[in-house]
Amino acid sequence: MKSTAAKFKKSVRVSLGDPDLQRAMGFIKSGFVKNRRAAVERLPEFDELRRLARGIKEHTLQNLDFYLEAYEERVQASGGHVHWASTPEQACEIVVDICRRAGAKRVTKGKSMVGEEMGINDALEQAGLEPIETDLGEYIIQLAEEPPSHIIAPAVHKTKHQITELFHTHHARYGYTERQTEVPALVDEARQVLREKFLSADVGITGANFLIAETGSSVIVTNEGNGDLTNTLPRVHIVTAGIEKIVPTREDASTLLRVLARSATGQEMSVYTTFSTGPRRSDDLDGPSEYHVVLLDNGRSQMLGNAFHEMLRCIRCGACMNHCPVYQGIGGHAYGWVYVGPMGSVLTPLMVGLDEAGDLPNACTLNGRCREVCPMEIGLPDMLRELRRRQYQDRQTSRTSRTALAAWSFLARRPRLYRRLMGAAVASLAWLGRRRGRFRHMLLAGGWTSVRDLPAPQGASFQNQWRKRRGDAQP
Amino acid sequence: MNGSKAHVLASIRASLNRSGPLPASVARSLQARLARPRANLKPVVGADLTAHFTAQLEAVSGKVTRVASIDAVAEVVATHMRSYDLGARLVVAPDPALEGIPWSNRLSVERRAAAGDDRVSVTGAYAGVAETGSLVLLSSPESPTTLNFLPDDHLVVLREVQIVPHIEDVWVRMRSDKRRMPRTVNFITGPSKTADVEQTIQEGAHGPRRLHVILVSE
Numbered sequence: 307m308k309s310t311a312a313k314f315k316k317s318v319r320v321s322l323g324d325p326d327l328q329r330a331m332g333f334i335k336s337g338f339v340k341n342r343r344a345a346v347e348r349l350p351e352f353d354e355l356r357r358l359a360r361g362i363k364e365h366t367l368q369n370l371d372f373y374l375e376a377y378e379e380r381v382q383a384s385g386g387h388v389h390w391a392s393t394p395e396q397a398c399e400i401v402v403d404i405c406r407r408a409g410a411k412r413v414t415k416g417k418s419m420v421g422e423e424m425g426i427n428d429a430l431e432q433a434g435l436e437p438i439e440t441d442l443g444e445y446i447i448q449l450a451e452e453p454p455s456h457i458i459a460p461a462v463h464k465t466k467h468q469i470t471e472l473f474h475t476h477h478a479r480y481g482y483t484e485r486q487t488e489v490p491a492l493v494d495e496a497r498q499v500l501r502e503k504f505l506s507a508d509v510g511i512t513g514a515n516f517l518i519a520e521t522g523s524s525v526i527v528t529n530e531g532n533g534d535l536t537n538t539l540p541r542v543h544i545v546t547a548g549i550e551k552i553v554p555t556r557e558d559a560s561t562l563l564r565v566l567a568r569s570a571t572g573q574e575m576s577v578y579t580t581f582s583t584g585p586r587r588s589d590d591l592d593g594p595s596e597y598h599v600v601l602l603d604n605g606r607s608q609m610l611g612n613a614f615h616e617m618l619r620c621i622r623c624g625a626c627m628n629h630c631p632v633y634q635g636i637g638g639h640a641y642g643w644v645y646v647g648p649m650g651s652v653l654t655p656l657m658v659g660l661d662e663a664g665d666l667p668n669a670c671t672l673n674g675r676c677r678e679v680c681p682m683e684i685g686l687p688d689m690l691r692e693l694r695r696r697q698y699q700d701r702q703t704s705r706t707s708r709t710a711l712a713a714w715s716f717l718a719r720r721p722r723l724y725r726r727l728m729g730a731a732v733a734s735l736a737w738l739g740r741r742r743g744r745f746r747h748m749l750l751a752g753g754w755t756s757v758r759d760l761p762a763p764q765g766a767s768f769q770n771q772w773r774k775r776r777g778d779a780q781p
Numbered sequence: 782m783n784g785s786k787a788h789v790l791a792s793i794r795a796s797l798n799r800s801g802p803l804p805a806s807v808a809r810s811l812q813a814r815l816a817r818p819r820a821n822l823k824p825v826v827g828a829d830l831t832a833h834f835t836a837q838l839e840a841v842s843g844k845v846t847r848v849a850s851i852d853a854v855a856e857v858v859a860t861h862m863r864s865y866d867l868g869a870r871l872v873v874a875p876d877p878a879l880e881g882i883p884w885s886n887r888l889s890v891e892r893r894a895a896a897g898d899d900r901v902s903v904t905g906a907y908a909g910v911a912e913t914g915s916l917v918l919l920s921s922p923e924s925p926t927t928l929n930f931l932p933d934d935h936l937v938v939l940r941e942v943q944i945v946p947h948i949e950d951v952w953v954r955m956r957s958d959k960r961r962m963p964r965t966v967n968f969i970t971g972p973s974k975t976a977d978v979e980q981t982i983q984e985g986a987h988g989p990r991r992l993h994v995i996l997v998s999e
Contacts, residue, residue, distance in 0.1 A: 337980035443977035531988025555818035579968040610796035
């Protein structure tokens, strides 16, 4: 997928002014956030499981080469094939090649973020194949010709009304000419249209939530059942997965599953958790006769052991974005690439370049909610800060901000001067803003006040108030 | 893409500050970890596994009907089909455990994998998991996977003794039964659903609209 992260600021303006998007984003708080909290509260062992899950991933990453080779051996022993790709382009070539050799025309797809990373749909179309997304959310955005705006709810930015119009436009050719305006009817119409596609597909492509070294299995979790129709009905099943998806055993995967669904949707278990191992056995009555796994690196191996190592623990649950005030405000598209929210603001600069995606690490208030809810305890704020540091170091930041930072750093190292200046600034701003309580315009802060008012300070700086209170509290 | 594997592995090793594979002694201990998997933490599950399983499955819109013996299965299936107006055609998994069920002669019963227009399937299961209310189905000639996903209504015959406390107990049982991983292991926890339209939960997305477990006590 091509990045538009460089246009972040412009996209944010569009998002903030889009009433449909703002309405749709409201559903995140009432859905994901509330449900996750309830699910975590129901499981007293959650924090301990989280600690164990983190340990499993760390152990695997420290021995990643070993586990990948062990995994490959087991896949081959079960009759499957493993393909390795350093780049998204290589991965696309491999997938297209498998499809060609199978004489495929129609390809159904389960949701796969690595597939998005590869831009596999474009590659398939260019090769004359017909890729069809089957996760309802992915299907909706495929019809809308948009990228996903959330890693587990790709069409979360769409309102029901917009979906009604999309289906009306695209389903008429299948004989569905009536506008469906209610959720059950919309879901049913998509079910019927896609059922035909499932049954006639030659190849099914799914992602993987986990790969298991012990058995050579790939694991997917879905609620719709689309992943299972995708990996059962066609002649060929292709799994696309990042190399960090590996875990040692089925027991380890079981531990991770307990934190995944709860963190993602607030479910204790997704409706369908499926372990796929190789192609159909000789006496099976159904299932694909070929099973392929494409392992994609795309910069992951270089994140091992450095400041961004923890990011490889990510299990793509989406909790960080669901709880991020910036994401909640602007939605996923503004981030301009596959991964969005806090995890995207770390991954996108690493995968497409800090110069391209330099705004993303700065679109963060460092409030730390993402880290608090992350089932893998990934230090997202620290990594965002590190990316900012690198920008500063590589002189990718603007002259204005460098000058301002230099001035601030000069003051911050002189506490007495800092206190005196801040005290004076706060007092005079409080006096100037005494009537309205806020400022519409502010010299040197036009970027801030162009879209909102700056609240006037209450009269004393934090440090002054702190000193005073501490003084009061002492006997 | 033969070079890619070497390239990826070399890059991983460089990042881990190693020039080659793990030392043999370390690799052996990891092989041992793979050969004898150990469960991590298993959350507390109530002592009454059947009650726990039932409560969990019902909480996610699965239906559970308890019957005394396998002979009562036919009547539950027939009632289910009548109440949802599902016609008279039924596909039953070619599972020996489901042989000898006295199906009503008003029903046309076929034993095979599913086709796209089948409305009702009856299958067995390998296990039930009390912790999550999940059914576990292993693909085999006796349990074709399409029966779990294509029909509108999936009815599953499960014996109470098949209910285990945790997910891990399924793996332990498979190992002691000497069952290798089949092509597919399905954990099924409720009917198919989606929340992709405005986070409104709607059942019957792509898989079965209804999941009905017939729990046999004997």
